[in-house]
Amino acid sequence: MNMSANIGKNDEPVTRQTFDDVMVPVFAPASFVPVRGSGLDLWDQNGKHYLDLTGGIAVSGLGHTPPEIVDALVEQAKKLWHVSNYFTNEPVLKLARALADATFAEKVFFCNSGGEANEAAFKLARKWAHDHFGEKKNRIVSCYHSFHGRTLFTVTVGGQSKYTEGFEPLPPRIDHIPFNDIEAARAAIDDDVCAVVVEPVQGEGGILPADPDYLRSLRRLCNEKNALLVFDEIQCGMGRTGTLFAYMGYGVVPDIMTSAKALGNGFPIAAMLTTSEIARSFSVGSHGTTYGGNPLAAAVACKVFETINRPEFLQRVVEAGEKLKFSLERVAADYPDVFSGVRGKGLMLGLVMSGKYQGRAKEITAAAEKQGLLLLLAGYDVIRYVPALVVSDEHIEQGEALLRKAIDSWLEEN
CATH class of the missing domain: 3.40.640.10 (Type I PLP-dependent aspartate aminotransferase-like (Major domain))
Known part of the structure; x- marks a missing residue:
């Protein structure tokens, strides 16, 4: 075996294609590779910015790299x-x-x-x-x-x-x-x-x-x-x-x-x-x-x-959850053919697909990704919101604006 050849290979840049080349295919990750995060902000290898409302699937409760x-x-x-x-x-x-x-x-x-x-x-x-x-x-x-x-x-x-x-x-x-x-x-x-x-x-x-x-x-x-x-x-x-x-x-x-x-x-x-x-x-x-x-x-x-585990932190989660739910309910009301409503508790919320658009939640999350907004799925009919617990009012407003852009662009194509 040529060990020096292997060492040289490991110095080559890695890309999304590297996943397909060397990883067992039990995941289907996004087309971009995140390299840096701070709070709810994420940047990929090309420097593109994303608002991350996935919380690492409810993992990063305090956001990315909290000091x-x-x-x-x-x-x-x-x-x-x-x-x-x-x-x-x-x-x-x-x-x-x-x-x-x-x-x-x-x-x-x-x-x-x-x-x-x-x-x-x-x-x-x-x-x-x-x-x-x-x-x-x-x-x-x-x-x-x-x-x-x-x-x-x-x-x-x-x-x-x-x-x-x-x-x-x-x-x-x-x-x-x-x-x-x-x-x-x-x-x-x-x-x-x-x-x-x-x-x-x-x-x-x-x-x-x-x-x-x-x-x-x-x-x-x-x-x-x-x-x-x-x-x-x-x-x-x-x-x-x-x-x-x-x-x-x-x-x-x-x-x-x-x-x-x-x-x-x-x-x-x-x-x-x-x-x-x-x-x-x-x-x-x-x-x-x-x-x-x-x-x-x-x-x-x-x-x-x-x-x-502090009363003021948990109280803020309640308040942020109410604000996020109101934001999502506003979106659902403005797109009644697409969404039937919002459900969940605190900062664990789902935007539910409606009617002929049932089963197509993934298409909206893909459209959101193009706008720089990261969202999750919960099955085929629910867009899942589990952002970092430190999500701000500004993040919620920004997320709603990006979601609306994503929905509009998606509806134009459908």
């Missing part, structure tokens, strides 16, 4: 990066204590991604049920159109067949019910159920908030059937709906909750939170992770958590 988070990362990087789980470290202990103090939880498990956090949650639920009620209590009930991760276990719990087709056989004893359907929940949740899993606000499923009565009913049913209620707050947590975690706004307390995405503002970290009694079903060696809770990630998450 206080950069400082926390750099400071920790000079001290300690990794020591393995044969040891603990100060940042992870501080983060665990902060999460426990602020939530229902007493125990925390850290890992690297939302899928891993949910994997841990589902394993713990089955182990807890086995310990207390025997091996036959192992069925998990989840909702159609939910999303809980990409491992074989978590993608099966998520009720979207498009993510499981071709990967069979799937893990058994996992059933799905319609979201927000109390009667379907009553029919499905029996004594053999170990856990009921739900997103307080469905993300991938179309930005659908749970009805408060629905979550209260799930809580009662779980209590009656000795099942654990698991809230997946990977996307809707960490201030996204205007409370620190969405369950707080509903007044319904889960037995297990998962968090990721905005917890690290882009640095990979996730957490599973639960009570001491439930956590006892895990013992040394029964579950684990190599990188989970490493000092770098924990130090970043500590600063993120400290920044978001």
